[in-house]
Amino acid sequence: FFQSKLGHLLLWKFLQCTLGVLLLLQFLQCKLGLLFLLQFLQCKLSSHLRLLDLTPEQDHGR
Secondary structure, three states, rough: HHHHHHHHHHHHHHHHHHHHHHHHHHHHHHHHHHHHHHHHHHHHHHHHHHHHOOOOOOOHHH
């Protein structure tokens, strides 16, 4: 009986461990996704800013 209880405990610990790892992975994926999104937005913003920077120069050139 004690052995089976120990086995159940180990199994429970193992399951908890795997669940924790899965949650961690999901969390990391979320973080990565957010980072990619931020990089994409930064790219968009920088290109927009570059366009804004270019327009006055072109106007001055005329």
